[in-house]
Structure formats: structure tokens, C-alpha cells
Amino acid sequence: MADHDDFASAVDDYLTRSHTGERRRALLDGGGWDAGLASELAGLGWYSLAVPQDRGGIGAPPAALGHVFLVEYGRHLLPGPLLENSLLPALVEQIVPAADGTPPALVDPGASVPGDLGSVAVTGREVVGSVAAVRFAAQAGVLVVVAGTTVCLVDPDSPGVRIEPLVSADPGVAFASVSFDGAVAHTLVTDDGLGDRIRSWGRLLLACELGGLARGALDRTVAHVGQREQFGRPIGGFQAVKHLVADMSARSTGLHNLCLAALADAGGASPPELDLIASTAKAHAADAAVRVCEDAIQLHGGMGFTTETDVSWYYRRALALRGWYGDETELRHHVGAALLDPERQS
CATH class of the missing domain: 1.10.540.10 (Acyl-CoA dehydrogenase/oxidase, N-terminal domain)
Incomplete structure (x- = not known):
């Protein structure tokens, strides 16, 4: 390591x-x-x-x-x-x-609430269906399509593939919609459980990225309150500000440590265990990172909403990643169902 x-x-x-x-x-x-x-x-x-x-x-x-x-x-x-x-x-x-x-793009209807993004089916090598939002599909050299338990690779320039760029609310991601009308997959990946592993690791890495966003927003806020003055003294010296920064630090540190623990456990985990680990980390990250960024905005005042300050970008990124592969509400239900069903842990 x-x-x-x-x-x-x-x-x-x-x-x-x-x-x-x-x-x-x-x-x-x-x-x-x-x-x-x-x-x-x-x-x-x-x-x-x-x-x-x-x-x-x-x-x-x-x-x-x-x-x-x-x-x-x-x-x-x-x-x-x-x-x-x-x-x-x-x-x-x-x-x-x-x-x-040049990136591969992950075409996965399971990146959001089931049914919200659409659906994809593979029969033989023929792919049909659509996904309303795919990260970097318009820039991709290959489309990695997750359709149920099947994973296949499709050339984005193949007949029957339609990609339409979308306006993105996430400043770090370019989105596009992808539809398949009898497109032919050039590769079927024969690896049972690959789609689930992609989703679990994707969810865990997004939780880690949210943890990094929370730490970055905290660092910039600590620097700001140490420099910004009111009544002839830095605002970081005021008790109310200290309490808010302490809450930010506790949330950020807790999320950071949870992600480290999740990563330590994930390597040797079974597929059901990995799903539970990743879902738990992402559920907490979706809530904690957004809260830290909201507090950062508050402590920066009106300037916190402008694009000239980094905290506004942290906030937008955290909001965008919050729902990708499940927000805190969806994933808490998912984790609860897993814990109440012993067969899912076997």
C-alpha cells in the first residue's frame, strides 16, 4: 500500500x-x-x-x-x-x-432510481433500449452497456446507436442520452456478476470523491474565516462560527474515516458484502458532503454563491454526485433491506 x-x-x-x-x-x-x-x-x-x-x-x-x-x-x-x-x-x-x-462510457440504467433513466435489453448481440443520462457518452471510444446481468461493448459509431449531448448541471461531467435500435455489440463480456461489481465499486468511488469534496470545502472555509474580518477581528474568532466549522470538521472527518474503513473492507468482500459496504458509504457521503458544502456557502456569505469562489463549485459537484447511484434516502432503504434479509449476505 x-x-x-x-x-x-x-x-x-x-x-x-x-x-x-x-x-x-x-x-x-x-x-x-x-x-x-x-x-x-x-x-x-x-x-x-x-x-x-x-x-x-x-x-x-x-x-x-x-x-x-x-x-x-x-x-x-x-x-x-x-x-x-x-x-x-x-x-x-x-x-x-x-x-x-478517450474514455469508455458506462451505459447503465441502474445509475439512478430503477426506471428513471430507461432500460436496455440484449438479445444475442442485438441491443435495444435507451438511457436518458450517460456520463461522457458523446466523447467515448466505446460504450460499456449494463443490461441486467449482461455486460457488452458497443461501438458508439455503430448503426442503431444514437447519442445526443445534454446540458449538464454537474460542472465536472458532460452528459448525453443514448439509445439503441438494434445496435450490434462487438463484445459480450462473459463474467458473471461484472455488472454488480461495476456498480458497487462505482458507488464506493463516488462516495470517496464526495469525501474529498467535503474536505476541500472545509479547507477553503477554514482559510476564509481566518482572513475575513468583521468588527476588526477575523470572523473565525466568533463563537458561532467556531461551532459551525467544528460541525463541518466532524462531518468531513467522519466521512473520510468511513471511506477508509470501507476501502479496507472492500478488497476481500463477497459481492453481497461489497454491495452493502459501498451502499453504506455512499448513503452517508451523499448526506454529509452536501451538508458540509452548505455550511461552507453560509460562512462565505453572498460571495459563496458566485463562481469566483471555489465553494460554489464544490457545492454544485456535491449536489450532482449526491443522487448518482443512489442518494441517502434510496440507499438507506437498500441497506436496511439487505440487513433484514440474511440470504442476501450469504
Whole structure:
């Protein structure tokens, strides 16, 4: 794990130098996709961390990705297909990270409440159906389609595939709708449970990213209240402000520690256990990160809502990630059902 910590430290050093101020806000204001940034990160090898060594990767376990998402990506407000480029090549043997950062897109109706995004079915190799919102579908080199227990790969330029870009409320993600009208999958992945593993690890990494967002919002708020003055003294000296910052710190630290514990348990977990671990972490993250960001906005006053302050971007990102693969209400019901059904833990 020391090597993976060194990797996370190198990511932090690089982002501290290169992803600050105007560049960060310009990337976030650019619609969630920047081909130059994706190519830059691919060239640095960031997307190969959890790819097996026999396929040219570093060979870290998927849990190592969580440390980067938790400590670095979320805290530095890094936009782009980080989840898609990092996780899918690690779990799907047929995908190799593209040298130019072109992402695979995960076409998964299960990314939201069942039925809300649509549905997809695969018969033989023929794919039909639609998904109303897919991250980075318009930029993808391959579509990874999850249809029930089937996972298949579809060329986005194939006949029968229609991709329409959407306006995104998430400053870090470009969305598009995807529909299939008899499109032919060029690869059927024969790996039982792959779709469930993709969803569980995706949910856990999003929880980690929310944890990083909470830590980033807290750090900027602590700096702000230490500099902003009223009545001739920093507002951080006022008791009410101290209490609010203490609450933010408690939520952020609790979320950070929960994510670390979840990552430690996830590596050797069975599929039902992994689902429960990831759902628990994401349920807490969806609530805690948004609360921390709301408090950050309050302590920044009116300027907190402007795009010239980073806390507004943290808040928008947290709100967008809150519901992806389940918000706190949906996942608490899911966790409760799992705990009350012993057969789901066997």
C-alpha cells in the first residue's frame, strides 16, 4: 500500500502545482470535458493505477483508486471521466486505457432510481433500449452497456446507436442520452456478476470523491474565516462560527474515516458484502458532503454563491454526485433491506 500512497502523493503534488485558480475554474466552466486534460492525465499514467500489470497497468487493487478519489480528485475539484477511465479498464479485461484519454462510457440504467433513466435489453448481440443520462457518452471510444446481468461493448459509431449531448448541471461531467435500435455489440463480456461489481465499486468511488469534496470545502472555509474580518477581528474568532466549522470538521472527518474503513473492507468482500459496504458509504457521503458544502456557502456569505469562489463549485459537484447511484434516502432503504434479509449476505 505504500507504493499506492506514494502515487496519491504524486497526484497531490501535481494538482497543487497545475490545477489551481483560473485553470480549475475554466475547466469546470467548460462543460465537464476537456480533451487536453484527459490526454494529460492519461500520459501521466493516472488511469492505469488499477489495471493489471499484464495489460500495461500498475496493478494496484481497485481499493487503491479510492484513496486517490478521496484524498486528491475530490479535494482538488478535478473534472472529467475519472471514474470511467480509472475503474472500467480495471474491471473489464477487454478495455485498455486510451493513450489520448478517450474514455469508455458506462451505459447503465441502474445509475439512478430503477426506471428513471430507461432500460436496455440484449438479445444475442442485438441491443435495444435507451438511457436518458450517460456520463461522457458523446466523447467515448466505446460504450460499456449494463443490461441486467449482461455486460457488452458497443461501438458508439455503430448503426442503431444514437447519442445526443445534454446540458449538464454537474460542472465536472458532460452528459448525453443514448439509445439503441438494434445496435450490434462487438463484445459480450462473459463474467458473471461484472455488472454488480461495476456498480458497487462505482458507488464506493463516488462516495470517496464526495469525501474529498467535503474536505476541500472545509479547507477553503477554514482559510476564509481566518482572513475575513468583521468588527476588526477575523470572523473565525466568533463563537458561532467556531461551532459551525467544528460541525463541518466532524462531518468531513467522519466521512473520510468511513471511506477508509470501507476501502479496507472492500478488497476481500463477497459481492453481497461489497454491495452493502459501498451502499453504506455512499448513503452517508451523499448526506454529509452536501451538508458540509452548505455550511461552507453560509460562512462565505453572498460571495459563496458566485463562481469566483471555489465553494460554489464544490457545492454544485456535491449536489450532482449526491443522487448518482443512489442518494441517502434510496440507499438507506437498500441497506436496511439487505440487513433484514440474511440470504442476501450469504
